[in-house]
Amino acid sequence: MKWLKWLIFILAWGFVGCNGLNQDKNIPGDPHSFSQPNKVLATHLHWEGSVDFERKQIQAKASWLLSYAAAADTVVFDTYGLTIDSVRLDDNQSTFWKLDVPQAFLGSALRIALKPSTQMVHIYYRTGSQARGLQWLEAQQTADKQHPFLFSQGQAILTRSWLPCQDSPALRFSFDAELSVPPGLKAVMSASNQAQMQPSGRYSFSNKKPIPSYLFALAVGDIHFKAFDERTGVFAEKSKLEQAWQEFANLPPMIRAAERLYGRMPWERLDLLVLPPSFPFGGMENPMLMYVAPSLIAGDRSLTNLVAHELAHAWSDQILRHASWEDFWLNEFFTNYIERRIIEEMEGPAYAEMMLALNNLELERNLAQAKTNHQPTILAPKLLGKDPDLVLSAATYQKCTAFMMQLESKLGKKELDQWIKKQIAEGKNQIHTTNTFVDQHQNSLFATNVFESDIRDAWLYQNELPRNYERKPSARFASVEAVASIWQQGEDIRNLPTGGWSVYEWIYFLRAVNHGQIDPQRLHALDALIGFSQSGNVELKSVWFQLCLQHHYLEVLPEIENMVANTGRRKILIAIYKALWNNPITKDEALLWFNNYQQRYHPVARSSIAQLLGK
Numbered sequence: 164m165k166w167l168k169w170l171i172f173i174l175a176w177g178f179v180g181c182n183g184l185n186q187d188k189n190i191p192g193d194p195h196s197f198s199q200p201n202k203v204l205a206t207h208l209h210w211e212g213s214v215d216f217e218r219k220q221i222q223a224k225a226s227w228l229l230s231y232a233a234a235a236d237t238v239v240f241d242t243y244g245l246t247i248d249s250v251r252l253d254d255n256q257s258t259f260w261k262l263d264v265p266q267a268f269l270g271s272a273l274r275i276a277l278k279p280s281t282q283m284v285h286i287y288y289r290t291g292s293q294a295r296g297l298q299w300l301e302a303q304q305t306a307d308k309q310h311p312f313l314f315s316q317g318q319a320i321l322t323r324s325w326l327p328c329q330d331s332p333a334l335r336f337s338f339d340a341e342l343s344v345p346p347g348l349k350a351v352m353s354a355s356n357q358a359q360m361q362p363s364g365r366y367s368f369s370n371k372k373p374i375p376s377y378l379f380a381l382a383v384g385d386i387h388f389k390a391f392d393e394r395t396g397v398f399a400e401k402s403k404l405e406q407a408w409q410e411f412a413n414l415p416p417m418i419r420a421a422e423r424l425y426g427r428m429p430w431e432r433l434d435l436l437v438l439p440p441s442f443p444f445g446g447m448e449n450p451m452l453m454y455v456a457p458s459l460i461a462g463d464r465s466l467t468n469l470v471a472h473e474l475a476h477a478w479s480d481q482i483l484r485h486a487s488w489e490d491f492w493l494n495e496f497f498t499n500y501i502e503r504r505i506i507e508e509m510e511g512p513a514y515a516e517m518m519l520a521l522n523n524l525e526l527e528r529n530l531a532q533a534k535t536n537h538q539p540t541i542l543a544p545k546l547l548g549k550d551p552d553l554v555l556s557a558a559t560y561q562k563c564t565a566f567m568m569q570l571e572s573k574l575g576k577k578e579l580d581q582w583i584k585k586q587i588a589e590g591k592n593q594i595h596t597t598n599t600f601v602d603q604h605q606n607s608l609f610a611t612n613v614f615e616s617d618i619r620d621a622w623l624y625q626n627e628l629p630r631n632y633e634r635k636p637s638a639r640f641a642s643v644e645a646v647a648s649i650w651q652q653g654e655d656i657r658n659l660p661t662g663g664w665s666v667y668e669w670i671y672f673l674r675a676v677n678h679g680q681i682d683p684q685r686l687h688a689l690d691a692l693i694g695f696s697q698s699g700n701v702e703l704k705s706v707w708f709q710l711c712l713q714h715h716y717l718e719v720l721p722e723i724e725n726m727v728a729n730t731g732r733r734k735i736l737i738a739i740y741k742a743l744w745n746n747p748i749t750k751d752e753a754l755l756w757f758n759n760y761q762q763r764y765h766p767v768a769r770s771s772i773a774q775l776l777g778k
């Protein structure tokens with residue numbers, strides 16, 4: 164008698180009210196969330212779950228505390244592929260609920276009927292086999308190959324595949340959690356974590372500071388811990404722990420540098436978690452538990468800039484919240500600047516200048532490629548009907564940095580730092596769309612004496628860079644350019660002054676020589692001498708392999724296969740697969756290798772590469 168149940172449900176909903184208005188009503192819409200936060204907002208989560216590696220399933224109860232802004236008879240959550248077993252209100256009262264028909268990548272709205280007095284809803288559920296936000300790894304796919312591993316990745320809209328939630332970046336909630344995992348494994352979350360393995364397999368967590376759903380994070384595995392100091396440390400598989408500890412030991416001085424600039428770190432502690440190779444990003448700013456890719460362990464700390472970026476989020480996330488993924492650039496705008504300032508403090512201005520020049524070089528390359536492929540690169544795109552995971556690109560980050568540096572040159576570094584510090588201290592944390600942010604700061608950041616409105620709008624709404632954009636030269640790269648030009652004329656690299664070059668000078672060199680035709684034999688000689696193909700730095704290797712593929716130096720194909728088989732970083736994989744695909748001789752390898760290794764990739768990386776290869 165399902166129809167009768169629904170008739171009662173609809174009639175009942177006509178009569179229910181709300182239990183007190185205690186929340187701001189002005190939350191802008193989000194095209195990727197079904198939730199209606201202007202009526203009811205879920206503000207605190209109590210989560211109880213158990214992790215079953217055999218079934219590849221989490222079974223859980225999500226208890227959400229509600230806050231009302233308007234008369235509401237329903238609360239709506241986002242879900243994706245979840246099986247809802249039952250829903251209860253407050254002290255175990257039954258209620259009506261309904262899962263809508265799923266919509267592509269958005270999943271299904273879960274609508275729960277409320278009573279006038281309802282404070283809390285309890286959702287009993289299980290995750291599906293295709294939970295896009297969870298990656299279940301067999302023991303063989305981990306570094307130590309002894310135990311299975313599970314990790315979550317929420318950005319952009321994947322958390323709904325393992326937690327019914329109001330899955331919009333504008334909305335934040337505090338949480339506590341109790342989790343049961345197989346004995347012998349450790350669970351960690353984006354919360355305060357226990358350093359020791361619990362023999363019972365039971366772990367509890369708490370995060371009192373509200374976070375957005377995409378930063379709700381969980382990992383389970385044979386994870387060990389080593390402290391850097393009293394408020395930082397690193398979690399990793401046993402065989403990676405010591406290497407990771409050595410590589411990331413500059414986290415405490417990085418935090419101190421950021422604190423000198425912008426005040427005390429907003430989190431009471433911050434630990435790093437080194438993920439297995441299939442983690443699709445370089446890092447993720449999960450609060451109190453920063454995720455880092457194992458490929459950042461280069462052996463010489465040359466990739467720890469990325470740690471500075473994720474660390475910068477701890478401060479920048481206090482300035483504002485982006486209303487939806489259409490306004491994602493706002494999330495990275497201040498972060499990239501704070502990252503740059505941390506690097507400047509740690510490594511000095513010449514190094515930071517070099518990073519900026521490299522950023523601009525990559526930006527221009529990406530913009531040119533996007534233009535050829537008719538892909539938009541505007542900072543504030545319209546994403547209705549589009550999967551946000553597929554449209555956010557490296558160019559977004561690079562453009563944010565370039566935009567922010569133009570702002571610095573107009574306002575002055577000291578003034579900009581002070582402005583940012585003040586915003587963080589005030590901690591208003593307002594929700595902003597691109598328009599509301601620009602409007603609110605019309606008299607400061609976006610005043611007409613800082614940016615003419617057409618220049619500002621060009622940054623936000625055009626694919627090309629604004630007409631007056633000036634590239635800041637790097638003194639260290641000027642000498643690299645001179646060497647690149649002589650090498651291109653046929654000179655042996657051994658006769659050129661490359662001693663003391665960092666990885667970044669070599670990356671710049673490889674980009675700078677990429678004009679016209681290069682004889683594969685010259686690339687062979689270069690590799691024999693410098694050892695690019697064997698480098699521990701995955702960014703350098705990626706640029707090198709792209710050059711090799713473009714100029715038909717195919718002796719390195721076994722090394723390239725090794726890379727696509729053992730790296731899960733989407734950015735690196737896309738660059739390599741694109742280079743393979745663009746060379747008619749290696750198109751078959753692209754298809755074959757993707758076919759062979761795609762199961763090792765995270766779903767977000769897999770779908771991006773599939774799109775690239777037209778699969």
Ligand SMILES: [Zn+2]
Pocket residue numbers: 448472473476494495498
């Ligand atoms: Zn970021």
